[in-house]
Amino acid sequence: MSDFEKHYSELFDYVYRYVFIRLQNKAITEDLVSSIFLSALEKQHQYDAQRGSWRQWITGIARNAIFTHWKKQKPQMQFNELMFETVPASSDVSDTLWQFQTMLKSLSDEFRLLFIMRYEEDLTYEQIAAEIGKKPAAVRKIFSRLHQELRVKFPHLKTNHHS
Amino acid sequence: MNSFKNLFKLAQESIPIDSVLKFKLAKQCFKNPPQKKSLWRHYKVFFAAPVLATLALTAFWILPSSSQRVIAHALDNTFNSALFESHFGFPGDSQFHHRTIEHKFYHGKENPVEFSQVIDLWFDGESLREDNVRGFGGMREFLSIMADIPNDMFCRVGSEYRYNGCESLSKYHSTLQANQKNDSSFAIQDEEVLLVDLDQVIAQPHSNGEKNAYLLHFYTNEPLPLSQAYVKIGDDLAYVNRARSVSGDVVITDQYFNQFQEGLYHHSLPFFQRMDDIYFQLIITEKPFTDELLMSAEDGFNYFGIQNKSMLYHLNVTTNQIEPIDPQELQTAMSLPANHAASQAIKEKLLTTTLNSAFYLMSNPELLSHPKNRVLVEKNGIMLTKYSYSLEHSDKILSHIHDYPEGDYSIDIYLNSQSQHFKGYAIYVDGVPLESLWIEDNILNDAEKDTIFNPERWELKVKTNEAMIYDINDVKKIYEQLMTPLD
Numbered sequence: 001m002s003d004f005e006k007h008y009s010e011l012f013d014y015v016y017r018y019v020f021i022r023l024q025n026k027a028i029t030e031d032l033v034s035s036i037f038l039s040a041l042e043k044q045h046q047y048d049a050q051r052g053s054w055r056q057w058i059t060g061i062a063r064n065a066i067f068t069h070w071k072k073q074k075p076q077m078q079f080n081e082l083m084f085e086t087v088p089a090s091s092d093v094s095d096t097l098w099q100f101q102t103m104l105k106s107l108s109d110e111f112r113l114l115f116i117m118r119y120e121e122d123l124t125y126e127q128i129a130a131e132i133g134k135k136p137a138a139v140r141k142i143f144s145r146l147h148q149e150l151r152v153k154f155p156h157l158k159t160n161h162h163s
Numbered sequence: 164m165n166s167f168k169n170l171f172k173l174a175q176e177s178i179p180i181d182s183v184l185k186f187k188l189a190k191q192c193f194k195n196p197p198q199k200k201s202l203w204r205h206y207k208v209f210f211a212a213p214v215l216a217t218l219a220l221t222a223f224w225i226l227p228s229s230s231q232r233v234i235a236h237a238l239d240n241t242f243n244s245a246l247f248e249s250h251f252g253f254p255g256d257s258q259f260h261h262r263t264i265e266h267k268f269y270h271g272k273e274n275p276v277e278f279s280q281v282i283d284l285w286f287d288g289e290s291l292r293e294d295n296v297r298g299f300g301g302m303r304e305f306l307s308i309m310a311d312i313p314n315d316m317f318c319r320v321g322s323e324y325r326y327n328g329c330e331s332l333s334k335y336h337s338t339l340q341a342n343q344k345n346d347s348s349f350a351i352q353d354e355e356v357l358l359v360d361l362d363q364v365i366a367q368p369h370s371n372g373e374k375n376a377y378l379l380h381f382y383t384n385e386p387l388p389l390s391q392a393y394v395k396i397g398d399d400l401a402y403v404n405r406a407r408s409v410s411g412d413v414v415i416t417d418q419y420f421n422q423f424q425e426g427l428y429h430h431s432l433p434f435f436q437r438m439d440d441i442y443f444q445l446i447i448t449e450k451p452f453t454d455e456l457l458m459s460a461e462d463g464f465n466y467f468g469i470q471n472k473s474m475l476y477h478l479n480v481t482t483n484q485i486e487p488i489d490p491q492e493l494q495t496a497m498s499l500p501a502n503h504a505a506s507q508a509i510k511e512k513l514l515t516t517t518l519n520s521a522f523y524l525m526s527n528p529e530l531l532s533h534p535k536n537r538v539l540v541e542k543n544g545i546m547l548t549k550y551s552y553s554l555e556h557s558d559k560i561l562s563h564i565h566d567y568p569e570g571d572y573s574i575d576i577y578l579n580s581q582s583q584h585f586k587g588y589a590i591y592v593d594g595v596p597l598e599s600l601w602i603e604d605n606i607l608n609d610a611e612k613d614t615i616f617n618p619e620r621w622e623l624k625v626k627t628n629e630a631m632i633y634d635i636n637d638v639k640k641i642y643e644q645l646m647t648p649l650d
Contacts, residue, residue: 005189012185017178021171030184037188097177100170119167 004044007054008037014055018062022116023069024105032069036062070109099154114142258606259287265601285607289313290616311616316645320638329641540577543603545585547577577601 015036020029040058047057104112117123117131125143129136264282280297292309306321310332318329540549551573571593579585587601 008189012188013180016180016185017175020178021175026181030181033184034188097170097173100167101174101177104174115167116171120171122168 004041007040007058011055011058012037015058015062018059019066021104021120022066022112023109024112028069032062032065036065039065070113073109103150103154111142111146114139115146118143257288259285259609259612261285261605261607261611263601263603263605265599265603267599269597285615287612287616292615309616314646316642318638318642328638329645331645542577543585545579547579547585550576550578 012033016029016033019032019036020026023029023032036058040061043061047054051057104115107115114128114132117128118125123131125139126136128134129139132139134142262284264284265280266282267277267279269277278298280295283292283294285292290309290311290313292307294305294307296305306319308317308319310317312332315332316329317332538549538551540547573591575589575591577585577587577589584604585602587599589599590597
């Protein structure tokens with residue numbers, strides 16, 4: 001088994017989930033995951049183990065692929081309407097997870113991107129602002145709106161990402 | 164309680180894997196590996212922007228030309244934005260592009276001197292080369308830069324010998340980043356002198372009700388050499404010296420400042436912003452600089468004498484007051500958080516010059532759609548739509564920039580609506596051209612790549628003259644050393 005095959009079998013699930021949770025669209029996820037691995041295959045000679053793990057490397061490729069996709073779809077990010085599906089509140093863990101998944105799915109791509117940057121990737125507002133080309137103050141405002149909505153629609157989801 | 168972090172983890176783990184895709188993709192990867200297609204498609208995401216930024220920053224830091232810096236800054240400031248895409252960005256079409264940017268303006272009213280600059284950019288997705296020739300009066304300088312990603316190589320040839328040579332691109336990049344890091348705040352060097360003077364500008368032609376235009380004025384008793392001043396807005400260099408009347412002309416009085424500026428050298432710097440408050444520094448790097456510096460505000464002509472001292476001023480755009488910040492406050496300001504208005508200003512991609520206001524018009528063609536202003540013209544065999552506008556609202560800015568205190572200013576914007584490969588603008592006063600800029604983009608065939616990107620056969624794509632001092636053989640020698648694998 002080649003190195004690439006080994007990495008592929010180890011990391012396919014991770015990459016697939018990494019992309020899917022960000023895009024919430026199966027068809028697009030399939031396209032992107034394919035292009036990510038094909039791209040990695042072509043560029044595998046560029047991988048430098050001293051600069052990080054293969055997982056980190058392909059995460060970078062995936063991240064760029066997602067950004068490129070988003071940029072193609074929406075050259076200008078708009079943070080207008082916050083659309084949430086209303087779901088019944090519950091304190092049950094599995095229900096909470098379901099609510100969380102519902103919330104993620106109902107977020108627009110832009111809001112989901114920000115949400116994930118903040119709570120999954122642990123980026124600061126300043127880092128997020130730099131990533132998306134917005135002002136930190138604007139990002140704070142967006143999160144303020146987001147949190148406000150979350151408190152109403154998903155009262156059992158806590159916005160504090162530290163346990 | 165589940166934190167979002169935990170919920171993300173759980174949510175990710177619960178995503179069902181598409182095993183069909185996994186199998187099919189594995190088959191495609193391992194049984195029928197794809198042929199190497201256009202490298203551009205794959206490299207561009209990773210390298211195009213950094214290279215452009217690198218080159219832009221290089222030019223920004225190295226070259227003394229204000230116009231060069233404007234262009235470099237435009238590149239740097241916009242490579243990641245729609246503005247860059249529409250004006251300087253290379254389309255992601257896997258093709259080999261050659262872009263020419265020609266900028267001309269005229270300095271001085273009585274005996275105008277032409278400043279011209281031609282920048283040639285070639286980009287093939289892996290390598291970027293820039294040839295830059297500028298002329299001011301009888302002088303002519305050039306700088307040619309090439310970044311070659313696959314070979315990790317960065318080379319430059321300039322009319323000053325110290326620019327010549329090659330080095331590792333990654334090493335160069337890391338050095339650059341380190342330098343940027345060291346210069347990322349309001350830190351003021353011992354030898355630097357800050358001067359600042361603000362005067363709110365009345366209006367601007369491209370105002371859509373959101374943007375404000377300002378004009379920074381300052382005066383010195385002695386002439387201030389070109390390229391010795393720059394402005395910081397927030398954490399970044401926002402704009403490099405575009406002040407005029409700086410090379411020996413005693414300022415021509417105008418209606419605002421005539422009672423104060425007799426015998427003084429007047430410098431002005433227009434910029435636009437639509438943020439809240441702005442903090443800025445104007446720094447003179449000439450040393451020693453012991454001139455007395457004056458500043459003024461529109462309301463009340465509050466002049467301050469500042470002797471060889473750095474200060475930071477705060478413009479409160481709500482009250483239109485300029486408030487010097489004392490040293491204690493300066494310490495606070497120096498540690499401004501990244502989300503402070505000063506930093507926000509940078510993030511907003513400030514449009515700082517009339518050059519950029521024209522960019523703004525070009526990037527917002529919907530503002531140019533009035534039929535009465537639109538005619539078809541031909542230039543260089545290409546049909547363009549010309550939009551003509553009077554610039555009465557920007558007279559103040561333009562008169563300061565061009566040393567024409569009075570006159571009817573107008574601007575023509577040219578757009579090729581079909582392919583966008585040729586566009587430009589020209590500014591006139593009383594029908595006489597003051598400033599023009601053209602951007603042309605051509606797609607080249609692969610045969611030209613070798614010539615463009617091979618330092619061993621580096622030929623400047625410009626006509627050089629005898630006054631230029633450089634030795635291309637030195638570059639070749641260093642290049643060969645760089646390219647020789649270590650044993």
